Each structure stands twice: as structure tokens, then as C-alpha cells.
Amino acid sequence: MSIPASAANHPDDRGHLLTEQANPRSAQLDQLSPLELVDLFNQEDQRTLEAIAAAREPLAQAIATITTALRQGGRLFYIGAGTSGRLGVLDAAECPPTFCTPPDLVQGILAGGPAALIRSSEGLEDIFEDGEAAMADRQVNALDVVVGITAGGTTPYVKGALHAARQRGAKTVFIACVPADQVPAEVDIDIRLLVGPELLAGSTRLKAGTVTKMALNILSTGAMVRLGKVYGNRMVDVAVTNSKLRDRALRILCDLTDLDRAAAAELLDRSGQQVKLALMMHLGHLDADTAQAQLTAHQGQLRPALAAAEGS
Structure with a gap:
């Protein structure tokens, strides 16, 4: 079933989402000492490891799908807005020096473009059609894999990109930090990284950002290992550029x-x-x-x- 652009541009109230809820363990956050803050962050960050373990099967499926696509001449696209999009751009940018891949093999697409890397432009995430246009601009096709990244799962820009990618025959992967029953997604592989509410309510650059970075590390490195760019545990395709x-x-x-x-x-x-x-x-x-x-x-x-x- 396709996602109507009108509905995607006017998402329901997000207050019920797991990523927007208040964390009872940090109710007194503003009263903690520096050491207590560090300890609490450390305790909460343990949940990122648990979330990765719980998503091990779809992560493995994504590695296999990405490997097959790249081996057959396809490309890997990460697309997102805000922190999610920036993490995708970061992971893509690190592939050429680490694995000597061509710059267009793994691409990060951020709502708002390069300027949004250093200056917030989160308003641009609400345009479903811009996500669709990003897929057309890069001529996404049936050989490619598109990974949509959105902590709360509702970003219209990402929804538009995944909708267009599916229409173009690409494999699609969804990464979100909310349960599927809160925000369903029609994709080939659905990865849910459930780290719970943030210590600072709604600030998904915290646990959600950390667990997303972990997942992207696993996907790109796992695919490159399967493609033969690693021997033992050494990066034997490293680009010798400095x-x-x-x-x-x-x-x-x-x-x-x-x-x-x-x-x-x-x-x-x-x-x-x-x-x-x-x-x-x-x-x-x-x-x-x-x-x-x-x-x-x-x-x-x-x-x-x-x-x-x-x-x-």
C-alpha cells in the first residue's frame, strides 16, 4: 500500500511515540551532580547494546541484502533528516578512506543538503515530495538499496524517499527507534532499535543517535567484509592517502x-x-x-x- 503524500505531510500527534516520552529515571535530571549525570548516562547507554542484540536478525538480513546489491553493481543510500541524516552522511563519508570504495557507492542524503550538516534545518524534513525527488535526482533503480533513518519513524522526507524507492524497484530498509505497532512501515527490512525514552525527553541525538550509529557501523562494515575488503580483521582495501x-x-x-x-x-x-x-x-x-x-x-x-x- 502506498503512502499518500497528504497524510505523510500531516503526521498524527507524536506525543505517544516512545522517543517522545519522558524517562522516569531522569525526572530529577536538573538536580544531579556532574558525577551523577555521567553515571546516569552510562546506565541508560547500556540499553543501546540491548537494542542492537534484539535487532540482530534484521541487521543480518540487511547486511546480506546490501552485499548482494553492491556486488551486482548497485549502490547504498542512507536518507534522513537532522541527527539521523547526519549519521548517514557520516557513515557514507567514511567508506572511501576505510574501504577504498568510489564516492558514489555509499551515499548519504540529508534533508536540506550539505548546509544542514552544520546548521539545523529540521523544517525541511516535513516535505514528503522532497524525499521522492531525492530518489529521482540520484536515479535510484532496482539494483540499489535505500536505508531510511528516522528515530521517531514519522519523518515525511524519509517516508517519501522510501515510497519512491519502492516504486523504482529498489530494496528498502527502515531504521527507527519506535515499535512497529506505533509507526508501521512498508519496507523489505524493518529494523527497530528500541532504546526507550531519552534522559532529556525527545532529544533523539542521545540514545537513539548512539544506537543508530552502531547499527550503521554494523551495516556498512558487515557488507564490506562480505565483499572481501577485509582479510582477517585488517582493512586490506584501505586507501593509502596520507x-x-x-x-x-x-x-x-x-x-x-x-x-x-x-x-x-x-x-x-x-x-x-x-x-x-x-x-x-x-x-x-x-x-x-x-x-x-x-x-x-x-x-x-x-x-x-x-x-x-x-x-x-
């Missing part, structure tokens, strides 16, 4: 081979600053072109490529 990342690349090579730092540096240079290729060359006893051909034949997966090289 001295810190070159140092990390050299440490990875030294740790995973018998090379000293000087030899690792020479190998890294011969690989064109590509850690995975360097490992394939050294561990597989191959020249750069043959090593690259092996990786390509195994969809960039280092472990099966090495196994094939050893068996040949």
Missing part, C-alpha cells in the same frame, strides 16, 4: 607477512599503494599483473584468490 594511512598499510603488511618495514614499503610501492594486491603478490609469489588477475577472477576476495594460487 602518512597515517601509509603507516597503517605498512603495519598490515608486516603483520601478515614475514617482511620488515623497508621490504614492506618496497612491496607497497610496487603494488601501486594497494595493500590487498601487495599481499596477493607476496603471499601468492606472483607479479603484479598476475596477482591482480587472480583477485579479479575471485571478485576481489583475497582468501579464495590465495587458495587458488596455491592450488595451481
Whole structure:
């Protein structure tokens, strides 16, 4: 069933939502000492771990869906407003340096655009049609996955984007911090992160923001692991773009081979600053072109490529 734009632009009263309720454990928040504040925040933040554990199955389904889409040439989009949207932009922005992905592979879309990253423009979240337009602007199609992020679940901008994404054949994922019976969603994968009312009533940049960041970490990192951008627990597709990342690349090579730092540096240079290729060359006893051909034949997966090289 589609979401009427008129209804989405005039959501029902949100006061009943879990994210808007007052937390009885913080009723005296304004009277607490600094240490008591820290302790209370720490106690409440334990609920983020519980929420992630409770959502383990849909999170795993989302990882599998995103992996399949990216492997088939699709893209991953995060879309949201306010804190939710900013967290999506942050996660997307961190994929290229961590996993050497092209900038358009994982994209964050924020209501209000780049200006809303540093200046609040939450009023723009109420326009259902703008969310639809964002999907058209990026030519979202059946190969893509669109993750709508909204703590309270009611953001018309996100609802519009998911509605349009489904019409375009994309897979859709919904991340919210309210139960499905409060705010239902017609999506392929429904992830509910129920952390309860905030210590500061309605301030979803707190627990809701924290648990959303955790979930996005799991989705993007999990998908990249499945795509072969990790060997063991090392980011072997790290982009070597500055001295810190070159140092990390050299440490990875030294740790995973018998090379000293000087030899690792020479190998890294011969690989064109590509850690995975360097490992394939050294561990597989191959020249750069043959090593690259092996990786390509195994969809960039280092472990099966090495196994094939050893068996040949």
C-alpha cells in the first residue's frame, strides 16, 4: 500500500511515540551532580547494546541484502533528516578512506543538503515530495538499496524517499527507534532499535543517535567484509592517502607477512599503494599483473584468490 503524500505531510500527534516520552529515571535530571549525570548516562547507554542484540536478525538480513546489491553493481543510500541524516552522511563519508570504495557507492542524503550538516534545518524534513525527488535526482533503480533513518519513524522526507524507492524497484530498509505497532512501515527490512525514552525527553541525538550509529557501523562494515575488503580483521582495501594511512598499510603488511618495514614499503610501492594486491603478490609469489588477475577472477576476495594460487 502506498503512502499518500497528504497524510505523510500531516503526521498524527507524536506525543505517544516512545522517543517522545519522558524517562522516569531522569525526572530529577536538573538536580544531579556532574558525577551523577555521567553515571546516569552510562546506565541508560547500556540499553543501546540491548537494542542492537534484539535487532540482530534484521541487521543480518540487511547486511546480506546490501552485499548482494553492491556486488551486482548497485549502490547504498542512507536518507534522513537532522541527527539521523547526519549519521548517514557520516557513515557514507567514511567508506572511501576505510574501504577504498568510489564516492558514489555509499551515499548519504540529508534533508536540506550539505548546509544542514552544520546548521539545523529540521523544517525541511516535513516535505514528503522532497524525499521522492531525492530518489529521482540520484536515479535510484532496482539494483540499489535505500536505508531510511528516522528515530521517531514519522519523518515525511524519509517516508517519501522510501515510497519512491519502492516504486523504482529498489530494496528498502527502515531504521527507527519506535515499535512497529506505533509507526508501521512498508519496507523489505524493518529494523527497530528500541532504546526507550531519552534522559532529556525527545532529544533523539542521545540514545537513539548512539544506537543508530552502531547499527550503521554494523551495516556498512558487515557488507564490506562480505565483499572481501577485509582479510582477517585488517582493512586490506584501505586507501593509502596520507602518512597515517601509509603507516597503517605498512603495519598490515608486516603483520601478515614475514617482511620488515623497508621490504614492506618496497612491496607497497610496487603494488601501486594497494595493500590487498601487495599481499596477493607476496603471499601468492606472483607479479603484479598476475596477482591482480587472480583477485579479479575471485571478485576481489583475497582468501579464495590465495587458495587458488596455491592450488595451481
